[in-house]
Amino acid sequence: xxxxxxxxLALTLLGMIAYGLYxxxxxxxxxxxxxxxxxxPWYMVLLGIMGxxxxxxxxxxxxxxxxxxxMRFVQYYFGLPLAMVVLCISFVPVFHxxxxxTAYEYLEQRFDLKTRALTxxxxxxxRGLSTGISIAAPSIILSSLLGWNILWTNIFMxxxxxxxxxxxxxxxxxxxxxxxMIIIFGGMTIAGYLVIHxxxxxxxxxxxxxxxxxxxKLNIITTGFRGKSFDWNDKYNLISxxxxxxxxxxxxxxxxxxxxxxxxxxxxxxxxxxxxLLNGLVKVPMQFLILLLGVMVFTFxxxxxxxxxxxxxxxxxxxxxxxxDSLVLVMGQYEAVDKERIGVGTGDAVTRAxxxxxxxxxxxxxxxxxxxxxxxxxxxxxxxxxxxxxxVTDYLPKGLVGLLIAVIFLAAWGxxxxxxxxxxxxxxxxxxxxxxxxxxxxxxxxxFSRLYTLFWGIFCVAVAQLAYNIGNSLxxxxxxxxxxxxxxILGIFLVAFYRKRIGGHAVFISAVIVEIGVVILTVLSRKxxxxxxxxxxxxxxxxxxxxxxxVLQLFMKKRPxxxxxxx
Amino acid sequence: xxxxxxxLFKKWSYxxxxxxxxxxxxxxxxxxxxKHFS
Numbered sequence: 001x002x003x004x005x006x007x008x009l010a011l012t013l014l015g016m017i018a019y020g021l022y023x024x025x026x027x028x029x030x031x032x033x034x035x036x037x038x039x040x041p042w043y044m045v046l047l048g049i050m051g052x053x054x055x056x057x058x059x060x061x062x063x064x065x066x067x068x069x070x071m072r073f074v075q076y077y078f079g080l081p082l083a084m085v086v087l088c089i090s091f092v093p094v095f096h097x098x099x100x101x102t103a104y105e106y107l108e109q110r111f112d113l114k115t116r117a118l119t120x121x122x123x124x125x126x127r128g129l130s131t132g133i134s135i136a137a138p139s140i141i142l143s144s145l146l147g148w149n150i151l152w153t154n155i156f157m158x159x160x161x162x163x164x165x166x167x168x169x170x171x172x173x174x175x176x177x178x179x180x181m182i183i184i185f186g187g188m189t190i191a192g193y194l195v196i197h198x199x200x201x202x203x204x205x206x207x208x209x210x211x212x213x214x215x216x217k218l219n220i221i222t223t224g225f226r227g228k229s230f231d232w233n234d235k236y237n238l239i240s241x242x243x244x245x246x247x248x249x250x251x252x253x254x255x256x257x258x259x260x261x262x263x264x265x266x267x268x269x270x271x272x273x274x275x276x277l278l279n280g281l282v283k284v285p286m287q288f289l290i291l292l293l294g295v296m297v298f299t300f301x302x303x304x305x306x307x308x309x310x311x312x313x314x315x316x317x318x319x320x321x322x323x324x325d326s327l328v329l330v331m332g333q334y335e336a337v338d339k340e341r342i343g344v345g346t347g348d349a350v351t352r353a354x355x356x357x358x359x360x361x362x363x364x365x366x367x368x369x370x371x372x373x374x375x376x377x378x379x380x381x382x383x384x385x386x387x388x389x390x391x392v393t394d395y396l397p398k399g400l401v402g403l404l405i406a407v408i409f410l411a412a413w414g415x416x417x418x419x420x421x422x423x424x425x426x427x428x429x430x431x432x433x434x435x436x437x438x439x440x441x442x443x444x445x446x447x448f449s450r451l452y453t454l455f456w457g458i459f460c461v462a463v464a465q466l467a468y469n470i471g472n473s474l475x476x477x478x479x480x481x482x483x484x485x486x487x488x489i490l491g492i493f494l495v496a497f498y499r500k501r502i503g504g505h506a507v508f509i510s511a512v513i514v515e516i517g518v519v520i521l522t523v524l525s526r527k528x529x530x531x532x533x534x535x536x537x538x539x540x541x542x543x544x545x546x547x548x549x550x551v552l553q554l555f556m557k558k559r560p561x562x563x564x565x566x567x
Numbered sequence: 568x569x570x571x572x573x574x575l576f577k578k579w580s581y582x583x584x585x586x587x588x589x590x591x592x593x594x595x596x597x598x599x600x601x602k603h604f605s
Binding site for chain 1: 571572573574579582583585586587589590593594597598600601603604605
């Protein structure tokens with residue numbers, strides 16, 4: 001990175017910390033620290049929800065995913081708007097009426113203490129670990145691409161934000177997320193503009209769409225059917241996106257405290273609802289545009305020299321393996337094919353696209369050889385996460401590279417800061433305060449809340465360091481981890497909201513049994529014994545808990561009339 | 568439960584219809600894009 005890039009990066013990050021500290025001055029009690037005194041307007045709720053969901057990998061991996069696999073990943077978000085509607089009807093009014101700090105507080109009022117503690121515990125485990133991975137993901141990419149030390153990158157990625165999150169709590173999180181989202185959207189828009197600007201004269205949107213289409217990158221809608229049978233192992237298609245995505249989004253936004261904590265800060269039920277519903281409106285188009293950026297970068301590389309493998313560090317390591325001589329040969333052949341693109345500049349957009357895709361298919365053969373060698377030598381053969389950032393560092397002007405790297409940091413910070421705040425709130429509200437035999441003063445509760453935020457910050461950075469060798473597509477690793485627990489947690493809440501006659505014992509036992517079942521299912525799926533994509537785990541977990549608790553309740557005493565539903 | 572009035576529309580159900588309707592429009596547009604450029 002050049003000096004201007006370092007200056008832009010440092011100023012952006014330091015400015016964000018200062019802004020968080022300045023704006024984060026709230027009343028020194030739990031209401032102020034975790035809920036910003038329930039005073040946040042709808043547009044900050046919206047940006048908070050979006051900033052919490054969109055981590056660094058969203059902006060790093062998604063364009064790369066479109067580049068390699070096409071835009072079908074957008075279908076993963078089709079269930080989200082439906083989930084927003086269900087949340088606004090069922091979940092949000094109850095949380096607001098009961099004035100809870102955490103979603104899990106409601107479960108004690110509806111069921112019992114053990115169900116609340118189990119659900120909160122599952123959240124702490126899942127969220128603590130997945131946040132560690134979401135710190136590691138961009139850190140690994142940046143350290144590999146820019147030669148940075150992984151430990152220091154992890155500390156900067158997951159550590160600096162602790163300063164304003166510990167000091168300012170939810171208010172600092174909300175204000176910084178607002179500014180972060182503005183910078184992120186600005187940076188991505190500039191990147192998109194520069195991709196088009198750097199295409200050859202006479203090549204524009206028509207070429208992007210035709211080239212992307214001919215290469216199979218505009219596979220936005222896929223059904224998941226192969227012949228007459230549905231492929232349950234297919235990750236992203238219309239059916240799994242709507243059904244699996246709905247269950248995942250309902251669980252994430254309705255039962256994950258990192259999201260519940262955002263809309264509980266709203267100044268009224270209406271402001272919470274508007275924030276969530278607008279998220280349902282903008283999320284799918286936003287994800288579409290991020291993926292379209294990947295198709296734009298793909299087209300750009302059809303007119304410019306495309307690296308045979310985007311992760312340079314892995315390719316360099318291959319130069320010292322048993323394949324070093326073969327590598328020189330393949331690289332030479334690849335370069336010769338790649339140069340053929342220079343002659344395709346004539347004709348209309350469709351003809352150009354057809355010629356370029358023919359060349360691309362030939363290049364794919366050489367790329368596949370490199371990936372096979374990398375796998376055989378035990379290296380990471382997936383360069384999806386490196387594509388967009390490699391384009392940024394190779395082709396964007398000085399200063400803008402720093403801004404785009406700052407975008408990656410800020411995206412990570414927004415998501416992690418909200419998570420640390422929620423992990424701390426669950427620890428103090430659902431465990432420390434609930435199980436403490438002594439009454440804790442307001443000052444001590446406030447102090448403990450800050451200490452727990454600090455603890456979770458350090459914990460997540462430590463997990464990130466441990467997850468250094470996780471490999472493969474990291475965005476999926478986070479989602480897979482979430483799908484292990486999300487379905488079961490959602491099942492508990494669905495029983496709470498919709499099956500009034502079911503009591504705490506039935507739902508608790510069901511949750512434990514189904515969670516074990518989901519873990520076994522995940523192992524079997526990973527080994528290829530059960531062909532089922534991870535999005536379906538959410539459906540299995542949620543439906544499993546509802547059905548099993550229905551059955552178990554038949555053998556148990558009728559539960560007393562619910563208390564919390566009465567006004 | 569809906570003691571707070573919906574902004575812009577008479578009822579919250581209109582908001583819900585807008586969100587679901589917009590999703591359907593997006594899916595249809597995406598389908599047409601996929602078909603046209605494949």
